[in-house]
Amino acid sequence: MFEFFYKHLQPIAALTNEEKIILESAFIIRQVPKKVKLLQEGKTARELYFIVKGLIRLFYTKEGEEITGYIFKEGLFASSYESFLRQTPGIQTLETLEECDLLTISYSRLQQLYEEIPKMHIIARKVAEQRFISAQIMLSSFILDSPEERYKKFEQEQGDLLLRVPHHIIASFLGITPVSLSRIRKRLKK
């Protein structure tokens, strides 16, 4: 369980054995079934999740519709960052798309960790930085690309998700309707 965690932290910051022991006491292993809401819109995110196995999606609710904002996969820290970082209620919901193996940590325990393991600051900053850059790339794709181009890029970079995630969820992630996604796929097949 933790080996996978360390493998992903390795390139960011090397960890000593002492630090690993602290981490293993701080993060709680949790198995979560499919379709479980980890965070409800309107609530404050109290936890951060490192995904060892499974998928979590973040979505907004608009006029009764669920509109996907992000799909977290293995090796990522999933959370509603706005809500978690500011400890205020947000408009995002988190839900598992598959059965998940998670490493969970609370906001308050994370603050302790910052003091116990100073290196944690670096890790947190780099993770946030990475997340920011990822948001920036997505944003630029919305500004620069047509829905069809956006789908093509998605296919190249996250094609595996096409097999794991219902297409109507991917459609809303790309900012289009399922109908339009289906048409784009048909168009590209030829």
Added chain:
Amino acid sequence: MFEFFYKHLQPIAALTNEEKIILESAFIIRQVPKKVKLLQEGKTARELYFIVKGLIRLFYTKEGEEITGYIFKEGLFASSYESFLRQTPGIQTLETLEECDLLTISYSRLQQLYEEIPKMHIIARKVAEQRFISAQIMLSSFILDSPEERYKKFEQEQGDLLLRVPHHIIASFLGITPVSLSRIRKRLKK
């Protein structure tokens, strides 16, 4: 010049007089005319700019077209964050839209500042956090809203820019063509 700077840092972190003196020696005051490129696509961003007066736009180049990704105004730190944070070449260009009064700092001088003023870490983190949240809000607007709704929100939140910035620049910022923006404005007038 620096009063405006301090006024904006105040809510983030209070500064002592000693710290202010260091800041005043670290940041270089610079007047830049309109239409000056502060960063070229393909180059690495070596500087960060705090805007005291004026506007700077960030844009991408696609098939000869300049497509606006962000418009920085007074009180913001302008930069290509990806390129600046990672010190690697990026695809973003920065250009002044008006004559600007800037407080400029280099990447290396900023690293020194982190050591001279530990509080600087907090400021940097909060600024980055703010920028991330802003990107997240923009991103969600692309996923959730139609171009028309996006324009309405822009009008409410950044309406002042409609008078300061050419509309074709705002159009590309909203992910639409100038023609479409003109039609939306016409539609909403009634």
Added chain:
DNA sequence: CAAAAATATTTACAATTGTTAATAATAAGG
């Protein structure tokens, strides 16, 4: 102030997307 450049709007048409509803295909649950 006049000519040139930049910006904004309009028109006409094609392409794409949204919407709604029906149908087909697939997956899940008792």
Added chain:
DNA sequence: CCTTATTATTAACAATTGTAAATATTTTTG
């Protein structure tokens, strides 16, 4: 294994957007 629920595709039509080109309008600059 069959029924039900979920997901995916298709069709038909309306609305919106993109594209290209012409025309206004405004701003810049010599």
